[in-house]
Amino acid sequence: MWWTELKAAVGQRINMEGIVSSVAVFVRDRHLALPHVLVPDIRYIDWTELHRKGFRGVVFDKDNTITAPYSLTLWGPVSSSIDRCKSVFGCDMAVFSNSSGLYEYDHDGSKARKLEGKIGIKVIRHRVKKPAGTAEEIEKHFGCQASQLIMVGDRPFTDVVFGNRSGFLTILTEPLSLAEEPFIVRQVRKLEVYLVNRWFRRGLKPISHALIPDPTECVKDPPPL
Template sequence: MSQSFNLDAVLYFPWVRFIKKSLAIPHFSVADISKIDPEKIKYYGFKGLIFDKDNTITAPYINKIHPTVLEAFSQFQSLYGDRIVIMSNSAGTKDDKDYEDAKKIESDLGIKVLRHDKKKPGGIAEVNEYFGCSPTELVMFGDRIFTDVVFGNRYGILTIHTALLTEEGDNKTAAKVRRYELPLIKKWIKRGVTPPYHEKYHPDICLESLI
């Protein structure tokens, strides 16, 4: 299932681009999820994990955990169990007829796919309903700045940006946007823009940072 038009991202982009740049800056930026210490995340009191799917834990449109992050993801699963969800901007949205893609992913991966009406950077209502805790007690992992990272920062979630796992099969639109957004946030960081304050931020959560 390919991604379709994302009204929330389009409407929110000018606010981030010209007014609230900090929302686009992740708390951590890493090569992949193996560079994050799951024990530290648990130790510092985070109660749930939200993962984007494509190019965060799987290759694009493949329902199999990518070998690069298989061991790391298993560690997160052992600590968090059903307190892990996939939040995609395709599967589990209104574009996903009868949630067939979401059901297929759940069957193949054994991971809950969150059903949500608004695409990231919207969709917090369903997150709150599922986890039943403060957003500040959640962690968002994703490869996209203006959807995954902005969503997390917008609602007080700790944000972890991951580099893409593979270019093979990557969505063409996503690839074009990524080539724009990554250099942009690096420029902002050089100018001193920092991520929003997070009460549970601790540097030792990250084992190896890209930024």
């Protein structure tokens, strides 16, 4: 048991699949790291407009997207946006995380069940850590193609790369809190943000999405706190 917990703790901090993928993206597929939409946090997302455009479901990363790192509860300020998302998409929402629900570190699904009980959103069980793998488990859960789904996350080289490769509409948020994030993760994040901003400034464009040619239509001012 102690070995499983240690492996999980180390593995969640060092994503070897992500490192290999990042090198490939940097060398030849830089556009895959560019999100369709950039927002400070999910309160800026217009869920009603996205649903009107034909999207059928929303997939959230967990840590620093809707919860603080390693937390099982929603980050307070974004709770209202989650409620609005539920009012629009109903049960067609899920978490796809490299911690809760990943069989390698959550072999019995206990972390996923705890998270589901706390936030009221289904956690998709899966075998391969983002950005590697395919959207097969997600598509099976929602019963539709990935092109009809929205991927929301805080990491360009993980959430966005995975989402773009699979055909999702990708939305990148800023991290909710860096206080609990390991030092190495913070440094990698800084590099990711620097590269993405540099590529945008150089005129590199994200891949297009058929359902929403102008992604800015789904961004709004957040409601007052």
